[in-house]
Amino acid sequence: MEIKLDEPILGYNNRLAERNRALLAEHQVFMLNVMASPGAGKTSLILATIEALRQQFALAVIEGDIASDVDAQKIKAAGIPAVQINTGGACHLEAAMIERALAALDLKALDLVIVENVGNLVCPTDFDLGENARVMILSVPEGDDKPLKYPGIFEAAQAIVLNKVDTLPVFDFDSDRFAASVRALNPNAPILSLSSKTLEGLDGWVSWLAKQATCVVA
């Protein structure tokens, strides 16, 4: 007999995630779950995405952090509604946290909700939030071997962003080796190379996201 210890927790989470998904569908809101290591550039990419898409979509951001509200303050400074979730130690967001954050937003007035998960390449993978799509960001300084070491998150994403490509001359990062490792885990997700700082390559990412969102937003 096998005892599945993770079933009760994940089963409960999955039920709440389905409820979030239904609520979002009812309001024709697209929700994106952004996952990455600490410092890979989640907030910077979200800020650049806001600037690129704010004419086309009504946006809001849900910020997940262990502590502090520095990211939510950056989003609010851009004039976009932001809800800060402090997990108080938990290494990932859960559907129950998102449910409360969605209740704090005016979904009727929104098209696109971007969720910034806790900086972590492991724990967020197991927790469905009710999102329409997941993007995983790796940054060049982290190294091209990360798909070998953290395969789950590369498998779980619908798109892989390679960020900070402006620093490729500074780091020993083999883009071909990285792409081959990602392909072995996830043959379908596009690998979108860009720099949130110089904005090179941002168009490819923004087009991908806009296309996904347009399928949901009326």
Place this chain on the structure above:
Amino acid sequence: MEIKLDEPILGYNNRLAERNRALLAEHQVFMLNVMASPGAGKTSLILATIEALRQQFALAVIEGDIASDVDAQKIKAAGIPAVQINTGGACHLEAAMIERALAALDLKALDLVIVENVGNLVCPTDFDLGENARVMILSVPEGDDKPLKYPGIFEAAQAIVLNKVDTLPVFDFDSDRFAASVRALNPNAPILSLSSKTLEGLDGWVSWLAKQATCVVA
């Protein structure tokens, strides 16, 4: 009434950690727990530390990863005993894993065991492995705001390494702001700035570690 769900797991871990600590003390072996984000440079710093200290101490390395043995292979290529732990999904090492790894090493012949934890700024903090000291590495590309967002790991470390300082000209990293944030959480831990690539600043780190280890090693 308060139910402390984390007590049974952590209580069990702590008992095994004490057993590891006793075993290491019996053999006068110093064990260092290295914690950081994915790609912060844990393996590179360990390799540079090996080169700096291999004449002075008999070294071994325990590598913790979700999957793969790429890091253990790098250590073995340097001629140092290495044990790879694959956590199979778990986001941190636990004392029970270290117990098995220590059993695979010839402790009588060793002075210094370096443990590379899973790349994660959250989960490893709660799990005592039986180590003598913990070092936390942050790399410049991750950004100076990380102490605000991941306070627990900065509080738990006996030394903070700021790695990849050769890339300070490329990133917007405010060293003074970083130091002030660390100080607010952990007034006693030294902040050791270095680059495992250019080796600038390595001496400060190596001296700190050698001094800690010398107190334990006969």
